[in-house]
Amino acid sequence: MQLNQDFKEFITLLNLHKVEYMVVGGKRQTERLGRCRKPTLTIKRNKMQIAEIEEITSIEKPKQEKHFSPFLLIFVCIAITCAYYALADKDEQTYLAELIARRESGEQLPKGEMHDYCHLLYVLKDSISLECVCVLDGINWDKPPQNPEKLNGDWEDVTNPNDINRQRFKNKRYPKVEIYFDKAIENEYKGKNAAVKQNHWHRVNPNSKNDKDRYLDIDCNAIHKNNPKSHIFSKK
Numbered sequence: 001m002q003l004n005q006d007f008k009e010f011i012t013l014l015n016l017h018k019v020e021y022m023v024v025g026g027k028r029q030t031e032r033l034g035r036c037r038k039p040t041l042t043i044k045r046n047k048m049q050i051a052e053i054e055e056i057t058s059i060e061k062p063k064q065e066k067h068f069s070p071f072l073l074i075f076v077c078i079a080i081t082c083a084y085y086a087l088a089d090k091d092e093q094t095y096l097a098e099l100i101a102r103r104e105s106g107e108q109l110p111k112g113e114m115h116d117y118c119h120l121l122y123v124l125k126d127s128i129s130l131e132c133v134c135v136l137d138g139i140n141w142d143k144p145p146q147n148p149e150k151l152n153g154d155w156e157d158v159t160n161p162n163d164i165n166r167q168r169f170k171n172k173r174y175p176k177v178e179i180y181f182d183k184a185i186e187n188e189y190k191g192k193n194a195a196v197k198q199n200h201w202h203r204v205n206p207n208s209k210n211d212k213d214r215y216l217d218i219d220c221n222a223i224h225k226n227n228p229k230s231h232i233f234s235k236k
Contacts, residue, residue: 096120128176128206134220136174137203141218144201146234148181155179178204182231201232 099117103109109117118132128136138154145151148167155169158178165185171177180202203216214225223230 092120092124096124122174122176128174130205130207130216130220130222133177133203133206133216137171137177137179139179141201141203141232144232144234147199176206178206180204198233201234202230203232 096117099109099113099120103117115135118128118135121127121129121132122136134141138152139145148157148169151169154172156172157167158170159167165183167181169179169181182200182202184198184200203218203220205213205216205222208214208222211225213222215223215227215230217223217227217229218232
């Protein structure tokens with residue numbers, strides 16, 4: 001017999017959710033009137049019984065689709081990412097250990113490996129030597145920039161609003177590396193130090209403990225903050 005679509009979908013849902021039911025009567029009315037009359041359906045808790053409409057039992061129960069949980073997918077992605085970075089970190093640790101061993105043996109590392117050494121020392125051990133400051137700041141202090149506008153994009157302006165004549169810059173990749181640009185001031189220092197009457201740079205010692213080692217000279221040697229060598233002038 002022909003069943004209207006609404007009733008067929010309803011029976012399908014019952015089968016899908018494993019509901020026990022019994023259909024009583026309605027065959028002739030369904031054949032004659034189609035969708036205007038529907039069989040009476042009674043839900044039962046005991047064994048399913050079907051009267052008059054044997055075709056209902058032949059309605060195919062839709063297969064439940066197995067959905068891959070998005071949460072499981074996210075978990076798998078996170079696990080893979082963590083494993084990747086763990087292996088990468090292990091490789092970096094091994095590489096750094098090799099570079100340290102070579103330096104301790106007295107070997108002078110090539111420029112590229114020296115940069116790797118300083119970079120990994122900073123990233124993995126949060127440490128930076130004065131020698132590495134010279135490597136990581138990327139500035140040729142024999143010919144320093146004429147002004148801050150000449151700095152490349154590696155530097156971030158972190159000037160204190162209260163500083164009238166000083167601009168402070170921090171390296172974006174290695175925040176411990178800092179430099180200052182001071183504008184010329186008449187009689188900047190009193191006493192033994194001569195007045196600085198032109199713009200100049202200061203290289204900040206990231207490992208400074210007091211004024212005695214506040215700055216670095218062009219060769220990355222720690223010096224007193226009032227040492228004339230702490231003033232690095234641009235060459236015209």
